[in-house]
Amino acid sequence: MIKKIGIIGLGNVGEAVIRSLKDSSRLISRKASLRLEVKGVCDVRKDKKRIASKYRIPFTTKPSSLINDPDIDIIVELIGGIGPAHNIVIAALKKGKHVVTANKALLASHGKDIFSLAQAKKREVGFEASVCAAIPLIKSISKGLVGCEVKALYGILNGTTNYILDKMTKERIDFNCALAQVQNKGFAEKNPTLDIEGIDSLHKLCILSYLCFGVWPPLKKVYAEGISRISLLDILYAQELNYRIKLLAIAKKQRDKIDLRVHPTLLAAEHLFSDTSSAYNAVYLNTYPAGELLFYGEGAGGVPTSSSVISDIVSIALNEKGLLRKEEKVSLCDMRDVKMRYYMRIMALDRPGVLAKISKILSTYNISIASVTQKERDIHKFVPIVMITHEAREDDVCKALSQIDKLSVIKSPSQKIRIEDL
Amino acid sequence: MIKKIGIIGLGNVGEAVIRSLKDSSRLISRKASLRLEVKGVCDVRKDKKRIASKYRIPFTTKPSSLINDPDIDIIVELIGGIGPAHNIVIAALKKGKHVVTANKALLASHGKDIFSLAQAKKREVGFEASVCAAIPLIKSISKGLVGCEVKALYGILNGTTNYILDKMTKERIDFNCALAQVQNKGFAEKNPTLDIEGIDSLHKLCILSYLCFGVWPPLKKVYAEGISRISLLDILYAQELNYRIKLLAIAKKQRDKIDLRVHPTLLAAEHLFSDTSSAYNAVYLNTYPAGELLFYGEGAGGVPTSSSVISDIVSIALNEKGLLRKEEKVSLCDMRDVKMRYYMRIMALDRPGVLAKISKILSTYNISIASVTQKERDIHKFVPIVMITHEAREDDVCKALSQIDKLSVIKSPSQKIRIEDL
Known part of the structure; x- marks a missing residue:
């Protein structure tokens, strides 16, 4: 034929x-x-x-x-x-x-x-x-896992940002320096906005949402935050706390809703995912009945991508049907209501009573602190206070930090990075 | 329908x-x-x-x-x-x-x-x-990677042995103790021979050989060695040298031949593979043009396995053809000619001149030593000498060790474990 x-x-x-x-x-x-x-x-x-x-x-x-x-x-x-x-x-x-x-x-x-x-x-x-260049992920989800309910999907879907975060971690350099190096090597576009602001990951997440849940989310309704605000300080503190920072695309089934979002995420350093290096992509799926699965492979580049193009051509030439879930009527979770644990870095003057002020605001918003460390001592400067919270509501965290940032003893803006426990 | x-x-x-x-x-x-x-x-x-x-x-x-x-x-x-x-x-x-x-x-x-x-x-x-219970590996290789040449495949294909090695490593217990615990938990058969002697991995490797290379190897011609000879000592020394021991099924294209084998293997501790924990399976593929790929998931159990059975039923019900490579006329590498690096543990009396005797025999067989450590000092006992070799021929290594084991200063048998650099 x-x-x-x-x-x-x-x-x-x-x-x-x-x-x-x-x-x-x-x-x-x-x-x-x-x-x-x-x-x-x-x-x-x-x-x-x-x-x-x-x-x-x-x-x-x-x-x-x-x-x-x-x-x-x-x-x-x-x-x-x-x-x-x-x-x-x-x-x-x-x-x-x-x-x-x-x-x-x-x-x-x-x-x-x-x-x-x-x-x-x-x-x-x-x-x-x-999605994920050379990894046969689309066929795996639509055909290999045709009888599976996807409960959660976590993806490192963008090689450029993963490479930048990797470089920041390994070489202890800041974001701009890492971006410039990655651009010089040809692994990032001259205008890197789509990659570094999480838009490319968002696009891929929307496609996976259709595959996994039968839902095409309106692009603007999905929360997407990139890595340009991640500082070397955060990378180092995360490491000290035995976490790694990765840009994750997340899709979770929550009862009758779907929780979709893209943002930098603290992950346990021991998790296989944390080892996803340089320009690679990885996708972790939690399914029933197939259980937990991880796919890992090259996430960009003409040569690896050609493998996936050819597999589609062959499938179509053999009259195989792409198995797409019919559209389901499922609504998206409101990002403001999503509950997670948070890493926070607040730059505060090193004075008595500052932590009391911060804690009071956090408690007003029902945010409970799991750990807190003041990283330096210098009474003339703003020093970082690093906190890990228990599970808290996104909207409460945003409001609390905005109120904290208005305190005269705080150098705003404070940093927050979400934590996921895979 | x-x-x-x-x-x-x-x-x-x-x-x-x-x-x-x-x-x-x-x-x-x-x-x-x-x-x-x-x-x-x-x-x-x-x-x-x-x-x-x-x-x-x-x-x-x-x-x-x-x-x-x-x-x-x-x-x-x-x-x-x-x-x-x-x-x-x-x-x-x-x-x-x-x-x-x-x-x-x-x-x-x-x-x-x-x-x-x-x-x-x-x-x-x-x-x-x-193969690999819930991981959609067969469809990924035959369909998702339909246009890809597989250059090498490394698989942790047996959950039971991976669980035993994991337990030995984490709990510092010996093989028999780990086996008994895994049997008690229902993760190993009462007669565990098929698993622990590498036969189950060998069966799966034969199927993958057909998929990847179009070759059904005669079962008896493929080298298969299990984990029952791995001692806690070896696990600990491997760890010290920054390696992990895994039971690997290996398939490599070597010019016009195929190198197929199953044996315990030292792997760099940093490699993603080394993190494959407890009852999980993992397969690493090196392909062209798709590059390097890793698949990871549950390797046993009725529930995960049911996912793969269902995906086959659906494919057949939709009249999809399983894409199997036509049989190719390719011969297998002779295990004796395969070249690898080796870990060796030789139990020798702690006396002057012993290392000279061992080294002389190794050099007679063209085996060059990359590192050697005597692990203990006790002039009244046999103490372990641990060596890592440069690349050497399997047959030479077997012959050299058999000659070393005949020395009066040696408590035989010596241990050898092959090293792979993924």
Whole structure:
């Protein structure tokens, strides 16, 4: 059986997919009696033609010439971003093509409509490459764990931020310094906002929410906080307390609601997750009946990602259905009501009575302190007071800290980092 | 769509499958528009009828009455072992049924014939549950990584031995004591030979060899060594050297050959693998283009295993093909020629000249020493000398140690444990 493919977008991933398809052709033929042929490739940049020429594949700058080609069965969208990619995916589905995409931003924003259209047109949308690059997570959740209820999911879904936090921890450097180094190595974009502010993780979390719970959350309703406010001080104090700081995407089933959020998180140093190093991704699932599972692998890069694109192409070529949970009517938890333990760092003047003032405010908001340490002594300066709380309500913690920050003995703003016990 | 199932074998896994099928029926209907009905269950033990009655499912003691039932599409074999299970699987395939099995011993011994028959009959054999219980490893390798060449696989595939090694390490107790404790907790069989001698891991490794390389190795040709010879001393010395001891199943592509083996292995303590605790399983894959991947999850137990059985049933019900690599003509490495680094513990009299004698023999066999430590001083006793070698040939190491063990100053047998650098 021969299936014909059109690839739109010849960046790192696009070029790697062409090469990997060539490298794996014998393997795919031996496993699936299938031949995959790239019928054409497209990029708006004319200079990308050299890639096409290298592999002797027809090149075009017009997506429509691939979308309208009746020979092509599957359109692979690898340009990223929303505008043109959205039009391409919609046009391809309308023309009766199957679609494979690595585009998390697009799916997080328009996934609901895209999957509805695909269903109406009886076409498949493969998106294994949109979350955790090379890890076969989408197929594992949708097929391998098809009979499982996901109770909780914790993900290190963004390699760039994990790399930055890793560097800060290992080299004892501050955020800006680590970011600059990671940018120099080509592991972060020149404009790193999507990564460091947690937006990329948020996009991936929305896709996983659909897979695990059948819920497409409105992007703006999900709390997302990045790592740009994490200081070296916090990394070091966390370490002393036997924690590590990771940017986590979290999804938990809470009775009839779903708790979705992205934020820096203190994790027990012993947990396998805390060892997720540099540019790797990891996902921890708590399920029934499969129990606890951990998936770990490369989270970015054209070559690893090409593996997931190819697995989607093969599944579609073999007429396999992507098993997506039908949409469920479940509401999201209000972030203000979520209860967690907290790490707090408050910069206070080293004077008698300061801790009493802070404690009084915390108790007003029903926040109970599990441990407190004043890290330095210097009566002329603001010194850090580090606290770990018992479980407290997010809204109470925000209000208490905002009131504490107004005290004249406090150098605001205070730091809070949420703690999760996996 | 309704698919009808017959389950043969009502042990832990069988009963858990019935319950999980009931629990997940809504989920499976929402994801796959599929209804799975258990048409009948079978066990040779009549008292198992109570399980069937509890779920109002017809019960029989005769496998043939399910195999010959024209209504049943899928036979689920969960009795384990080879004899009767083999007959059941063959008879079911001959009758045109699909088969789902958790039986690693059966597949390792007769997989080749079973998959040939299935192919001839155009029927599927699902075996996700045969390796790493709840981890969707089989689907990940065959589908998620369909375009990937596996360069190396390292697996902690047996929960019982991992639990015993874990206990020895954490509680500083010897092998027999740890085994007894694990047996008391119900995590090891009364006759634990299959587990502790590495046979269970060997069975799973054979299945993975077929998946990864298209090779069914003759069971007797694969080197398998268990953990019963690992002493507490070795665990402690390994720890001092910043290693952990794990029972690993190893599969490596070496040019045109495949290196397959099961043995206790020293691993760097920092490697994620070293943290695989108690009854968990973990598999590390080095692939191209997907790079390095790690899968981690529960390695035994009826409830977790039921998840994998159900995922196979759903795949078959949806007419998905299991993607198995066609058989490749690749030969196995001869264990004697494999090169590794080694940990050696030699019990020698504490006298001048002993180390010289040992070193001389090692150098005769081209074994070069990276480090050596004499662990105690007592001129009246045999004291342990612990060595780490540079890369050496297995056969040379065996011959050198056998010659060393003949020295009058040595209390034989000496210990050797292989080292892998993941």
